[in-house]
Amino acid sequence: MTPLIELSGITKSYGQVDALNGIDLTLHENEILGLIGDNGAGKSTLIKILSGVESFDTGALRFCGNAIDPVRHTVKSARKLGIETVFQDKSLGESQSIWRNFFMGRHRTNAFGLIRKRHEKKEAMRVLTETLGLRGAGLSAGAPVSVLSGGERQGLAIGRAMYFNARVVILDEPTTALAVKEVDKVLGFAKALKQNGKSGIFISHNLHHVYQVADRFLFIQHGRVVHEAHKAEETPESLIATLMKWS
Ligand SMILES: Nc1ncnc2c1ncn2[C@@H]1O[C@H](COP(=O)(O)OP(=O)(O)OP(=O)(O)O)[C@@H](O)[C@H]1O
Ligand SMILES: [Mg+2]
Incomplete structure (x- = not known):
């Protein structure tokens, strides 16, 4: 093959x-x-x-x-x-807001070619809080990526990979910067990749x-x-x- x-x-x-x-x-x-x-x-x-x-x-x-x-x-x-990557180097898109970073390069637009801002904000937060279970105080759609903790940043990138259905x-x-509970989440995600083909x-x-x-x-x-x-x-x-x- x-x-x-x-x-x-x-x-x-x-x-x-x-x-x-x-x-x-x-x-x-x-x-x-x-x-x-x-x-x-x-x-x-x-x-x-x-x-x-x-x-x-x-x-x-x-x-x-x-x-x-x-x-x-x-x-x-x-x-x-x-191919979706969660980089070790966390400097990518630091000053961007969470929702913009989530949809970076793949914004959803309406019939007039305008970004569907409300929809994107809602979707980004849904993935981060409901799918990934992130609960941090600084987590809001409009906050800059720079306020996120190490684990939340990994979550953002992982959430993106899930949402856009990455193949690789x-x-x-x-897992380097993460607390035990967060490590489990990331390892669980990696294992789920395999189960999902x-x-x-x-x-x-x-x-x-x-x-x-x-x-x-x-x-x-x-x-x-x-x-x-x-x-x-x-x-x-x-x-x-x-x-x-x-x-
Ligand atoms: N932009 C760059 N300019 C110059 N040298 C670089 C650059 N990026 C990486 N290197 C060098 O290339 C080599 C490989 O670096 P790389 O970051 O790929 O290592 P790594 O295996 O990821 O290490 P680590 O486990 O510490 O993350 C190193 O010697 C590094 O110093
Ligand atoms: Mg490295």
């Missing part, structure tokens, strides 16, 4: 820094892939390439077998393909979290894949041992 996403020989440099040195990665339909590696290994760079934030230097990126032109691959085109959801360190890439330094949600694991070090394994061959402890070996 044609993989959903296929990267081959991807390289990416930032000036003198070689962040990725020839990465091969395959993501199959209805598969959750765990991306594991030390600080600076290249995980975030890789998912920024997938989600259209950064372009790559050499190599090929295919979605459902179709080659993607790195120059034309943007956040918008990635979203059109159904990429979660970069979604979706695919995902899950990045975390907490290998117990990665083990819980992923079907397969890819270890990255210095911008290269150094180890690959299926869940059946691993335990959380063996993942930790492998990570130690490569760092």
Whole structure:
């Protein structure tokens, strides 16, 4: 079967820094892939390439077998393909209001081409409070994203992925800044992706979290894949041992 996403020989440099040195990665339909590696290994760079934030230097990126032109691959085109990302870097759209951020790039318009502001505000709040169960005091449709807690920001991005029915959801360190209860919510969401026939890439330094949600694991070090394994061959402890070996 044609993989959903296929990267081959991807390289990416930032000036003198070689962040990725020839990465091969395959993501199959209805598969959750765990991306594991030390600080600076290249995980975030890789998912920024997938989600259209950064372009790559050499190599090929295919979605459902179709080659993607790195120059034309943007956040918008990635979203059109159904790739939604919850970024580790929380600076995206900080000054925007919650409802605008939720519908960013996909506003609902009326017959006159005007944004259906009331409808969008209501929908954004419905997803955040009813679907995700967020209850924070600062949570109102018109408040800027910058007032949200770490968990609420993750919720906003996850809510967006759910609402727009993303095909692939990429979660970069979604549990790092969260309280235990919020962690459970995010892990539950990642597991629900699988049950709903979706695919995902899950990045975390907490290998117990990665083990819980992923079907397969890819270890990255210095911008290269150094180890690959299926869940059946691993335990959380063996993942930790492998990570130690490569760092
Ligand atoms: N915009 C940039 N300019 C210069 N170097 C960069 C830039 N972004 C990333 N790098 C470098 O590329 C390498 C890979 O970074 P990346 O953020 O992909 O790592 P990571 O695996 O996500 O690490 P972490 O687990 O700490 O989030 C690092 O050495 C980093 O310093
Ligand atoms: Mg990172």
